[in-house]
Each structure stands twice: as C-alpha cells, then as structure tokens.
Amino acid sequence: MNQTYIWLISLVAAFGGLLFGFDIAIFSGTIPFIQPHFNLDAAGLGWVGSSLYVGCMFGALATGWLTDRFGRKKPLILSALIFALSSLMMGLAASEGELVLWRIVAGFGVGAASMLSPLYIAEVSPPAIRGKMVSINQLAIVIGILLAYLSNYFLAGWDNNWRWMFASGALPSVLFFFFVFLVPESPRWLLAHGKEGQARNVLAKLLGPAAIEQEVQAVRSSLFQTLVKARFADLIKEGIRFIVFLGIGIAVFQQISGANAVFFYAPVIFEQAGMQVNDQLFQQILIGIINLLFTLLAMQLVDKAGRKKMMLAGSSLMALFLLLIAACFHFNLFEGYWLTLVVLAFIATYATTLAPVTWVLISEIFPNGVRGMAVSVATFALWTACFALAYAFPVLIEVLAPVQTFLLFAGICFIYFLFLWRYVPETKGKTLEEIEAAFGKQ
Known part of the structure; x- marks a missing residue:
C-alpha cells in the first residue's frame, strides 16, 4: 500500500x-456590512444567506448523474471553475438580486464538491485508513x-470590505483547478x-501489484447484479431503499x-x-481554530473508536451544550466568557463527531453500483436541510428569541441520538464491499 500517494x-x-x-x-463576515448596504430585514438576510444552498441542492443532484456517467475527476474540475467565477462575480454584485x-451559482460548486471529494477519497482508500482519509475532507472544510x-x-x-471578502475565494479556486489534473480517476x-x-x-x-487481483475481484463481485449506469429509480429498489433513507x-x-x-x-x-462587530468577527476566528483542532482529534479517533460510538x-x-447556550441567554450570562466557552465546547464536540463522521458514513454505506447516485441524493437532502436552516435561523432567533431557538436544536439532537442508536450500523474496519454485503443480509 502506497500511503504517501494515497x-x-x-x-x-x-x-x-x-x-x-x-x-x-465567508458569508457570515459580510453580514454586518451587506445588511445595511442592501437594507436587508431578517427574511431578506435569510434569503441572501440561504440562496447558496439552493445551488448546493441542485449541484449535488446533477453531480450524481455526472459522476456516474463521466467519472469523479471531470466534475471536480468543473466545480473548481464554478468556485473561481462565482467568487469574483459575488464581489462585483451591484444589487441584492x-x-x-x-x-446560487457558487452553490452548484459547493454541492458538487461536498459529494465528490469524500466519495473520491473513499474509493481510493484501503479500509484500514478509510475513515481517517475521508476525514481529511472534513479537515479541509474546517x-x-x-x-x-x-x-x-x-x-x-478595507473599503468595499464585503466585496473583497467574497472575491478572495477565487485564489484557492484557481489552485484547486490546476492541482486536480494531477489525480487519477477512481479505480472503482x-x-x-x-x-x-x-x-x-x-x-x-x-x-502495489500484489493486492490488485484481490481488489479487482471484490469490486467485480459487488457490481455483478447492479446496473453500471445507475438510475434514480434504482434507489427505491428492495435492499437499497432502506440504505438510501438511512443516508438521508x-x-x-x-x-x-x-x-x-x-x-x-x-x-x-x-x-x-x-x-x-470586531468582537463578533474575532469570536468567529476562535470558533474556526477550535473547529480545526478538534477535527484533527477526530481524524485520530474515527478508525479507532468507531463511527457509531462517536456519533x-x-x-x-x-x-447538553445547546441547553447551556439557552441558559446563558435566559439568565443573561454575558459577563465574562460564559457564552463564548459554551459555544466553543459545542463546536469542539461537533468537530470531533458529527462533522467528519457524517461524511465518512455517507461515502461508505451505499452499494458500489449506485454509490454516486445515492451519495448525490443524500447530499441533496443535506443541502435542502441546510437551506431551510440558513433561511429560517435569522427569523427564528427574532420571533422565538434565542432561548427557545437553542432549546429547539437541543431537542433535535436528542431525537438524532435515538435515531443513531436504533438504525445506524458500525462500519469501522470493513471494506466497502463488506458493508454492502452486510446490508444485503438485513
């Protein structure tokens, strides 16, 4: 196994x-500046913020078809071009429209990359390190x-600060465009x-040469009774439908x-x-640093502790931490650093568990023959939920107030705990083909 190349x-x-x-x-830092510039109310801010995820939904869905038809590499190149163009054009926007x-255009690139990157990494990584390798994608996200x-x-x-903020995304996009030509197509x-x-x-x-035949036979076996050109109708077939709903x-x-x-x-x-405003933006940097540090911790844990335990x-x-954030607002605990500390603890937990492990599970639970299509459907659902959240949150926190809003999220996390405990299997240390066979027996 050539770990360096992988x-x-x-x-x-x-x-x-x-x-x-x-x-x-990048959008969060522009809020204090674009809200007065375009005279946005809570609903207007929610629409501008959530519009990215409209593109994400359809970008993920279209990419499922593209990646099963044209491979994993070509759609990655396309997403890099979309990132670069949309970053520049957002910086030049003359109106809210x-x-x-x-x-929305940028969202197509985000939606494509969100499913393609973990999918590609999962398909080139051996089982023993696949969790860690797919977690690299989450590390890159943070x-x-x-x-x-x-x-x-x-x-x-800076003058025109929000314009420069949006446009700054063009630089890493151009780098990605050139680097992606260096990677091979997915062998699967x-x-x-x-x-x-x-x-x-x-x-x-x-x-390495010694393991080629075994890998070829394993993939061939998993593809034996599946259609090479997957269709969305294949996802509701007996034996696949439950896995798709689980991924969603x-x-x-x-x-x-x-x-x-x-x-x-x-x-x-x-x-x-x-x-x-300056304190708000500095708090975001602290959130970003904590997010990064605990994602590194997650990469060490995901192939040892197991996916289900971490989730x-x-x-x-x-x-628990969402209940404490609600308590900070209810009892006005804004003196000192109580709110900041609880928010950072919440982000640390998310960065270690749900953030990386979700993408690991989505990239590995689906059968080989429909994996690209199934990942795109799950990612479409993810971005649909993200759109709803991004649109609703400014309105929720205004209408319900922060206490009720964070209590609502705490309840959702508790329901998710029950869902995970009842339905999600452990996939640690299994090949993609072994995972597929295990679901087939259920």
Missing part, C-alpha cells in the same frame, strides 16, 4: 472541501472555514465502466443539529449578546 491524491481531492468550507463561511444569483474567518477579520477595515468507477486496464494501473499505484437521515440531522446556525450566523448570535457521543453532548 495521501497526496486525497489532499488534492479534499481541496474541494476547503473551497466548500470557505464559501459557506445579482448577489443572490451568483451565490481549514476553509478558518481561512474565511481570517479573511473576514483582516478585510473588515473505471472497473464499473469496463476500463479494467486503466483501473489496474491506478490500483498498482495505490496498493444521517445527512439531514447533521445540518439541523444547530452547529451550522453557529457557523453561518455567529455575528447575529454574538450581537444578541451585545458584542461589537452517539456527539449528539448527546451537543444536546
């Missing part, structure tokens, strides 16, 4: 995750989030499409757990606590 191509694929993180986080339009927060903080004093996709010679060449670089549940609960409300609207939350621990602890 790491290198996984890092390149994970660059899509970095841009994904950058694009979703133009900004919304280019955020690095992208932190870079966006730093960009926002340092650009806040090549085998599924009858390109065995090319697949064997890639597997030789990944696993995992995806949706991650988004409505409350964590992304903190990432997207931290300035709104801290404004409710009476903080000034159960995460959902229960997040429910």
Whole structure:
C-alpha cells in the first residue's frame, strides 16, 4: 500500500472541501456590512444567506448523474471553475438580486464538491485508513472555514470590505483547478465502466501489484447484479431503499443539529449578546481554530473508536451544550466568557463527531453500483436541510428569541441520538464491499 500517494491524491481531492468550507463561511463576515448596504430585514438576510444552498441542492443532484456517467475527476474540475467565477462575480454584485444569483451559482460548486471529494477519497482508500482519509475532507472544510474567518477579520477595515471578502475565494479556486489534473480517476468507477486496464494501473499505484487481483475481484463481485449506469429509480429498489433513507437521515440531522446556525450566523448570535462587530468577527476566528483542532482529534479517533460510538457521543453532548447556550441567554450570562466557552465546547464536540463522521458514513454505506447516485441524493437532502436552516435561523432567533431557538436544536439532537442508536450500523474496519454485503443480509 502506497500511503504517501494515497495521501497526496486525497489532499488534492479534499481541496474541494476547503473551497466548500470557505464559501459557506465567508458569508457570515459580510453580514454586518451587506445588511445595511442592501437594507436587508431578517427574511431578506435569510434569503441572501440561504440562496447558496439552493445551488448546493441542485449541484449535488446533477453531480450524481455526472459522476456516474463521466467519472469523479471531470466534475471536480468543473466545480473548481464554478468556485473561481462565482467568487469574483459575488464581489462585483451591484444589487441584492445579482448577489443572490451568483451565490446560487457558487452553490452548484459547493454541492458538487461536498459529494465528490469524500466519495473520491473513499474509493481510493484501503479500509484500514478509510475513515481517517475521508476525514481529511472534513479537515479541509474546517481549514476553509478558518481561512474565511481570517479573511473576514483582516478585510473588515478595507473599503468595499464585503466585496473583497467574497472575491478572495477565487485564489484557492484557481489552485484547486490546476492541482486536480494531477489525480487519477477512481479505480472503482473505471472497473464499473469496463476500463479494467486503466483501473489496474491506478490500483498498482495505490496498493502495489500484489493486492490488485484481490481488489479487482471484490469490486467485480459487488457490481455483478447492479446496473453500471445507475438510475434514480434504482434507489427505491428492495435492499437499497432502506440504505438510501438511512443516508438521508444521517445527512439531514447533521445540518439541523444547530452547529451550522453557529457557523453561518455567529455575528447575529454574538450581537444578541451585545458584542461589537470586531468582537463578533474575532469570536468567529476562535470558533474556526477550535473547529480545526478538534477535527484533527477526530481524524485520530474515527478508525479507532468507531463511527457509531462517536456519533452517539456527539449528539448527546451537543444536546447538553445547546441547553447551556439557552441558559446563558435566559439568565443573561454575558459577563465574562460564559457564552463564548459554551459555544466553543459545542463546536469542539461537533468537530470531533458529527462533522467528519457524517461524511465518512455517507461515502461508505451505499452499494458500489449506485454509490454516486445515492451519495448525490443524500447530499441533496443535506443541502435542502441546510437551506431551510440558513433561511429560517435569522427569523427564528427574532420571533422565538434565542432561548427557545437553542432549546429547539437541543431537542433535535436528542431525537438524532435515538435515531443513531436504533438504525445506524458500525462500519469501522470493513471494506466497502463488506458493508454492502452486510446490508444485503438485513
């Protein structure tokens, strides 16, 4: 097994995750500036913020068809181009309508990268390190989030600050575009499409000559009774339908757990606590640093502790910290650092558990023959939930007040704990084909 080569191509694929993180986080720093510039009320802010996820929904759905038809590599190249163009055009937007339009376009790139990067990494990684390798994508996402927060903080004093914040995403997009040409096509996709010679060449670089035949036979076996050109209708067939609904549940609960409300609207939350703009943006940097540090911890744990245990621990602890955030607002505990500490503990828990492990599970539970299509459907559901959250949160926190809003998220996390405990299997240490066979027996 050539771990160095696997790491290198996984890092390149994970660059899509970095841009994904950058694009979703850059908006939060622009809120104090675009809200007065475009005279946005709570609903208007929710629409501008959530419009990205309209693109994400349809980008993920379209990419499922593209990736099963054209492979994993070409859609990654397309997503890099979309990232670069949309970043520049958001910075040049002359009206609220133009900004919304280019955020929807940017969402196509985010939606594509959100499913392609973990999917590609899962398909080139051996079982023993697959959890850690797919977690690289989450690491890249949180690095992208932190870079966006730093960009926002340092650009806040510039003229036309919000324009520079949006446009700054073009630089990493161009780097991704050039790097992605260096990675090979997924060997599993090549085998599924009858390109065995090319697949064997890639597997030789990944696993070494001795393991090629075993891997080829395992993939061939899993593809034996599936259609190479998957259709959406295949996803509701007996034996696949339950797995698809399971993937959708995992995806949706991650988004409505409350964590992304903190990432997207931290300035709104801290404004409710009476903080000034510079303090709000600095708090975001602390969130980004904690997010990064605990994602690194998650990468060490995911292949040791197991997926299910980490998800159960995460959902229960997040429910507890959301109750404490609600208590901070109810009892006005804004003196000192109580609110900041509880928010950081909540983000640390999310970064160690739900954030990375969700993508690991989504990338590995689906059968080989429909994996691209199934991942796209689960990711579509994820972004639909994300859109609903991003649109509703500014209105929720205004109508319900912060206490009730965070109590609602705490209840959702508790329900997710029960869902995980009852339905989600442990997949640690199993090949993708073994996972597929285990579901087939249920």
